[in-house]
Amino acid sequence: MKRIVLRLIGVLLVFALAAAGGFAWWAHQPVGLSASPVEVIIKPSSGVASVGRQIQRGGVSMDPRLFQLLARITGHGADLKAGGYQFETGIAPLDIIEKMVKGEVTHYVVTVIEGWEFRKMRAAVDANPALKHDTAGMSDADLMKAIGATEPSPEGLFFPDTYLFARGSSDVELFRHAYRAMQKRLNEAWNARAPDLPYKTPYEALVMASIVEKETGQAVERPMIAAVFINRLRKNMMLQTDPTVIYGVGESFDGNLRKKDLQTDTPYNTYTRTGLPPTPIALPGIASLAAATTPAPSDALYFVARGDGSSHFSNSLPEHNRAVDKYQRGK
Template structure:
């Protein structure tokens, strides 16, 4: 019996050594690239697993699981840095990881998140040490003039995405890029819009998209959320959406929306005023732009959170009240 266990142990050891040898050999072999040179963007605050997936999606033929294992074995897990990287023919798994760990970027990045207010975008841009901060000290209105925008308020007018730039680039150029990107996305959505929408201009659609962005719990519900608000606009009903009230309160909002807040009139209080608020309330993403301009075919006028991230939609007030009792009051 001891000899059997010894033999099994030897077999396992041989396989382990063979696997280790194969892995070490793979780590030094050139990787297939979709093109050469190849630019791959790694987003800030990405996990090791996410970095592996971004590299693979970017055109480097490397299994994310093998990448993650090699990162752990090399001890570089905490060292991988965001940015735009250039890989050329002959790059190996080890050289790729080494470049990421050393931060040998060809371009730096700023990531703007869907649903952010503009002030959060501006804080992220201001925090980048690789940019030249030409907008420092400018008001938002002055910033808009500096990028050649006609609108005085920047809210909602910058497309949320990951933006690349060379060290020393002006932040004005980054803002211009994000502004023009939103203009293109908004125009595309507007040109493909459904018939009989209650918007007079693309800007009004943008305002609606920002509300949809802030109200949506599950991504798939965006078209239904948009349908509710579109239906309410058509009937001249108040939108009664909390995110607009919160936006109107501003930075003094403490996280607790009270009854008196819903009753205090501001240009953004959709419980006291009909129609859309005067500006967007956040930076909407592509899916929210699409939902606002092509809402779901529905007669729903109300929705309430179920408590699991999804919503219950109702066509009438009695049905809505029953849903509120069920999902909010536990009756």
């Protein structure tokens, strides 16, 4: 029996050494590229698993799991820097890791997240050390003038995306680029809009898109969420959406929405005022723009969270009250 165990251990050791040798060989072999050079964008704050997937999606033929394992074995799992990288024919997985550890980027990046308020975008831009901060000290209104925008409020007017720039670029240009990107996306959505929507201008559609962005628990529900609020607008009903109230409370909001907040009138309190709030409440993404301009065909006027991230939609108040009892009160 002892001899059998020793033989088994020997076989396993041979397999382990062979696997280790194969892995080491792979780490030094050139990877396939969709083009040469290929540019890959790594977003800020990406974990090593996400970095591997972004490299693969960028046109590098490499198993993200093997890349993740290699990064961890070499001790560089937490050292891979964000930015835009160029990879050319002949580059191997170890070369990619070395390039990313050194931060040999061709471009730097700022990522703006869907649902952020503008102040959060501005903080992210302000914190990027590779930018030239020409907007430092500017008010939001001054910043809007600097980029050639005519709207007094910046909220909602910058498209959430990952933006590339060269070191030393002015943050004015980045804001201008994001502003123009939103104008383009909004105009495309407006031109493809469904008939008879209760909006007078594209800006009103943008306001609705920002509400949809903040209210959606599951991406697939965006068109239905939009339909509820659009149906309410058509009937001159109050929108009664918590995110607008929270936006009106401002930076003093502590995460707990109280009854007094719902009863305190502000321009953004959709429990005390009918119609849309005066400005967007966040930066909506393309899916929310599409939902606000092409909502689902539905007569629903209410929705309530089921507790699993999804919502139950109702066409009448009695049906909605039953859903509230079921999903919120456990009756």
